[in-house]
Amino acid sequence: MGTLDNVCTLEGHDEQVWCVSWNPTGTLLASCGGDKNIRVWGQEGDKWVCKSVLSEGHQRTIRYVSWSPCGNYLASASFDATVCVWSRKEGEFECIATLEGHENEVKAVSWACTGNLLATCSRDKSVWIWEVTEDEDYECASVISSHTQDVKYCTWHPSKEILVSCSYDDTIKLYKEEIDDWTCCSTLESHDSTVWKVAFDKDGERLVSVSDDKTVKIWQEYLPGNKEGVPTKGKDGAWKCVCTLSGFHNRAIFDVDWSHLSGRIVTGCGDDCIRVFKEEEGSDPNQPSFSLMATARQAHDQDVNSVAWNPKVSNMLASCSDDGTVKLWKYYEQEY
Amino acid sequence: MGDSLINANPIIYEKTGERVLEQDDFDDNVEDKIDNREVFDLIRNINDPEHPLTLEDLNVVDCDNVHVNDDENSVEILFTPTIPHCSMATLIGLSIRVKLLRSLPPRFKVDVKISPGTHASEEAVNKQLADKERVAAALENSHLLSVVNQCLKSKRSSG
């Protein structure tokens, strides 16, 4: 079994906090929310403190922040229909580009592993792909309108140029570039309500998704000619839901993160709890079992909106909530 | 605006009386739990977006469809649109949600839904009302916010 210890609580946001995001080296944590500010937190000695407040970028709630793979840029997505790209030089942030094009609230922004592509999604039902030019300009490379509703989130495969998005239309979709344009190559249907978030595992062969239907689902990719005999189409692999975790969460689950270091899955839920799951050792990869390792009850006073594993410290975790706070946690597992 | 009323002549219902105050209400040592009636009192005087009437006048909300559990921090409201195709159902639901967002302690988990079987697009409306991200975005839309605030403005003295 495991335990989650609250290491510290970071206060400063005036309204609900929607998202927390670690930089690639795990030394800085960015958070954003209803007060239209981005706060960047870092360690000074033993203490975590607010290093910068980025307040001049957006007119409305900032829904999501995301660091570039090199760690020198931060992108923020806002309900004001824009995305800002901030460059970090000697600890100072400066807004270097504003990406306009979405019709209304932008829900997420994500950098591809190469750092040359950026994906954004919005309530306008579209997903946009932006190319970063050599002179740090951002050009729209594609507008994909595959979803039939509000697109809640999008993120890139950890090593390939494959994009995944999830939506209010209850589906998850994967995209790749084919003959000069981006197309949807897979649609994953199994959730009964809005899919709030998806995350790849370390190798990008599995996905975990969480939903308003209070379940967590694990999806496995089967490539053409797989030995299990799962049917595929053309060159694309097929994604199959191999595990559904239900009965653990009491309200909508807003966020999930799959640790690329420890393989643990963490969820943030509308019932104010943070939960950690672990794949049981020796379980059948085609029908894996996951067990609940730890629950932080009343981890926050209100809904937990976002959870994120530190990319370098395997047992470190950040979370944020409607209660306006950001919290850092240490996760410990005892061997029996 | 008069000509575009969807239901120009709705049925009006008898109002519930004011909550009767009791000895305990004035006793500092007694803790008053938040109960069905208290939450009902919060929403009964919300104005209908279309008529000069309250949600209670129109029986859109009634005390029997307010379920509160103070200990478990839960509130569930079922509301009944005046007619099954009422295009204002989402707005009414949003007004209830916003009123409670402003009036209840944040520890409460609030569900606002249409009474089963009373509206043509029940599921769609319920899903929208449950999506807190959309509610948050709606409240940053100044036009929508002013419409909602109109509904929440304290009721005019009845004449």
Next chain:
Amino acid sequence: MAAPCDSLIEDFMQNDDGTVPKKLSQTLVNGKISLTDIIENLGGHMTNTEVEVRKKATQLIADILHQLSHSFLSHNQVSLLSTYLCEKLKDHAFIHPPALYGLEALSRCDLISREIIELICRTIFKEVHAQSLPQSSRRSVYKILFQFLTGHLKDVQVLGTDFVYGFIQCMDSEQDPRNLVIAFTCAHIIIQHLPLGVFVEEIFEVVSCYFPIDFTPPSNDPSGITQEDLILGLRKCLSASPKFAQYCLPLLMEKLTSDMKSAKIDALYTLASCAAVYGSEKMFELQMSFFNCIKKEMFLSGDTKVEEAAITALTALIKTASTGLTQSDRKKSLEGFIEDILNECKSHLLQPELMLMKSTGRLLQAVATGSADACSQVAMVTIPLLIESYNKQTQHTPKHNVIIVLNKISETIGTFKFGNQSPLQSMKEPVLCIYGSAIDIDVTSIQVLAVKGLYLLVSLHNECLTDVDKTNMADKCLNKVTASQCETEIRSECNILLSFLLSTFPDLIQPHVYPVLFNKLHNDCMDVDDKTECDKTVILNILSEITSGLHNVKIVTQLLYKLLIDKEYLDLYVCITECLYKISTRCTDIDSVLYLCEGVKLIHQIITTHCRCPRWYNVLTNTAVISNISSFLRQVAAHWSHTVVNDIQSLYTESFLKTVSCKNCECCSIEALAQFQSNPESFCPLKPGCDCVFISVLSPIICCGPAKLQKDIPNIEEIQKYLHDLIFEPLDSVPYEYICKCVAGLLNKQEQNESLDTLLLKLLDNLSGCLCEKGNENSCYGNKQCVAALAWISKALIMRGHKLSEKFSDLLVSLLCHQVYGCLAADGFSIILTDNDDILNKSMQANIRMMYKQRFFLENLDKIVHNYHTADSDVKMNYLSALSHMLKNTNKSVILPELSKLYPLLIQSLLSNDLDLQLVTMDTLTDLIFNASNVIEKQLDSLIPQLLKMCVYKQSLKVRVSALKCLTQLTNLPLHKLLPYRNKVVRSLVPVLDDRKRLVRNEAVIARQEWILMDMDEDK
């Protein structure tokens, strides 16, 4: 003489010396120089080639003229100067402003001739281009015209349409509200009294272009002109002549259908004013279209103000339609109109479950209010429909709605004098039937409406009802009120009806009511197994509510007197005395009061004979009984005739002075008697002891009369001496207060002479001796009470404005710093300033000087504020507390100018730990937010954080509630002052939403909502 005049003029021309006009006008008035001197001296300047110089010279003339009284100038001088200044109007336009200003002064002169008026008007109309003048000069033009229109209308009328045309030219495109107010007044007079000729449409255009008025006065506008001033001014113009009908009515119709609420309201009220003037013929064509607009507003607007305006307009339309000259006119304009209206409304009346029913009811009431004919027509059609509707319905809500409308119609019929021709006559039976059945429906609101309906019938339509109808009503009501399960609301409505029936038809109704009630009172309690019977206290309460009128009072008081001396009814004494008191409040005529005087004597007898019986004593000294009895005595004493006064006063005073032996007790146990034994054998209320409590009964008897008769009260001096001694006796607080009140009541009206001053100085001496003695501050229990006596005596003297009052109040103020007496002294301020029901009030004919509270406040405020700052910290509270009593009881307009010095103390009061003090302070602040927002605005920095702190003050929910109310009130301040605090307040109130007390949560919800929504009305 010319020399000083000369140099003064040069001073003005060269150095702009502003005092010159005044000096010159004084020398003019003194006769030291003449007008010709001045003109001659100015001559050169007036013809100077520089326009600037000519202007200045003209200005000087104008300024001098404004200094003179309107009767100073002779006929010739006025003519001369007017002609001269009119000439100046033909000069450079630059000269026009001073010339017009001068003419303005001349227009007020008494001795102005018709020729000159004509000259001035024609010259202005010909030479002056108003639109290129500055605001003040345009104002001069309007003022000149206004002066002529109001002071010399006949002379202006000679000018005829030339004047009308000239005025139109002047007023065209005027924008300034200050000028418009005068211009509208001029236009109104012109339209009413001048021949408009071919200019009807032009003058209508020139005023109607301002309709509807949309004007927000700038903040701190010195002119003080409001939107309402302009609206009313314009409305008078539009409704000034029937000739405007063809232009105005389409305009109103257009505005009625606009989206702007204020435009609609203005249009509706203007329609109401116009209808009356335009007359039925002009209104006829459009009246139905107007009705349709009005109907739409009633059904859909949902705004009370719009609805009120719509109702007013509709009633005016009907009133106008009813004024057609001939029968056939009326038939055409009125009957047809109402018929159309009724056709529109019929369907709603038949669907009472729907919301339009109530609005329809209000519409019909508005129609019926228009005239007797209209009322009759509406009633004849609608009442049968309502009856049909009621009988068809099975649900409660629709029945409820039907009765509401029925009551409205019935009420309106009652406002006209139909006599036997009442439209209700033929429909009486079914209407009574409806009320009869509704009264038995198990819904409170319906029963209440039904009883109200019956009341309307019997009070307004008596002639339609038979005796049987009335007795039936009485029986029904009696059944209701005597049932044990009767809602308070229903009972009070029934009581109103019963009271009306009893007092209006005593002979008919009495036999149906009183025997039943008396019977229930006499029933042995043991017999009553029937749970449907109400108890006797309820019967007494009913009696007290329904009894009025000589005959009824006699019957009921006789019964009550019997009950008073019956020891079987001792348990009901509180109710019996209360009933007696309530009935007495309705008796002012000599005969009824005579019946009550019997009671006064009876009470005296009961007290003096039974006070040595423990059972009786306990009942008689019960605080509620004592209070009822003294209230009753006060009531009687306020109205009794001088023939009985002396008897009663000597009866009371003698028994209070002399030793009256009491009846032996026959009813109490030996043990009870034994406990009572320590008391004296006889009744002796003026000696320290158990009977002092009865001084409360003596007070109304001796303190009630006019001041000049006080010295004639038998034994009064002796009584007063005893009372003054009692002040220094240690007594229980309740009787002590009675004594203080009696002392104060007498001192307030005692004749002013040397002996009164001596008496007062002696009292003051004794009191200060008692209170200022060093060393034994905690020793005497009685001394503490002396503070209350001091306060009461101060009150008596301050109220009459006695010269020694200050010495008493100074002593009280000086006690505020006292460790022990300080807080009592603070309470004394409440005694002084709070109106008391028992004593020192109007009904006791007290000697009350105007504005004594204000005076007291102003005289003592500085002392309190000053002493507060110098006082030790442990007694500072007392000053704050005294201050709070002063604030609570003083007119806000008196407090406001003092607020800046008070404010630090108010904030200190909020920070104190004293609950009452904090509460009073917050109440004061809540008031001040309305009345002195400018002072409060500057203090928000300290006020808001303190209030927020008090919202979570654990010890008292009252404090939390008051603090939240105060915060809610703050939202009435200007938005820009509050915005900096908004986020903090809204956020800080979140935890208060989870307060453990519901009352606090409710207030927190309201406060938070107001702070969130406070910028909402900005756009209106």
